[in-house]
Amino acid sequence: MARQDRLLQEDVHDPYFVKQKYRDPSVCEKCSVVFKNGAFEWVKPIPPSAAKMVCPACRRIADKFEGGIVTLEGGFLSQHKSDILNTITNAERAEQAMRPLERIISLTDRGAKIEIQTTYEHIARRIGDAIHKAYKGELTVQYPEGEKYARVFWKREGR
Ligand SMILES: [Zn+2]
Numbered sequence: 001m002a003r004q005d006r007l008l009q010e011d012v013h014d015p016y017f018v019k020q021k022y023r024d025p026s027v028c029e030k031c032s033v034v035f036k037n038g039a040f041e042w043v044k045p046i047p048p049s050a051a052k053m054v055c056p057a058c059r060r061i062a063d064k065f066e067g068g069i070v071t072l073e074g075g076f077l078s079q080h081k082s083d084i085l086n087t088i089t090n091a092e093r094a095e096q097a098m099r100p101l102e103r104i105i106s107l108t109d110r111g112a113k114i115e116i117q118t119t120y121e122h123i124a125r126r127i128g129d130a131i132h133k134a135y136k137g138e139l140t141v142q143y144p145e146g147e148k149y150a151r152v153f154w155k156r157e158g159r
Pocket residue numbers: 028029030031032033054055056057058059
């Protein structure tokens with residue numbers, strides 16, 4: 001692939017974040033994340049001059065517009081469900097502290113299978129890595145070409 005094409009692909013447009021549309025500073029009326037100096041941050045106290053807005057993460061959550069999906073499967077999952085759910089929560093907290101727009105949209109527990117929709121791709125990757133590191137098993141991460149999106153699969157059989 002030509003270098004030019006690759007550069008274009010890395011700069012994939014996020015329909016939920018058009019920088020020029022956000023006033024600086026502004027604060028999300030749903031989650032209180034602050035847009036300041038061109039970036040989203042957890043800021044306390046909230047700048048008194050901040051305009052109100054709804055941030056891209058909260059808009060994606062409302063629309064269920066996922067930027068990543070994590071699928072966990074296998075016999076080991078049912079046996080260690082509560083530990084694995086804790087690992088997911090910890091990975092979510094750690095990622096959100098660094099990248100405030102990375103959130104879990106939904107977590108669907110189907111017994112021997114868990115599906116997690118995320119707002120963006122980084123948190124999907126982080127959850128997969130955290131589970132793989134803690135519980136081994138098989139991890140696959142796919143980035144469909146040209147999309148700002150991650151598909152993460154993890155599987156472990158046995159107990
Ligand atoms: Zn928000």
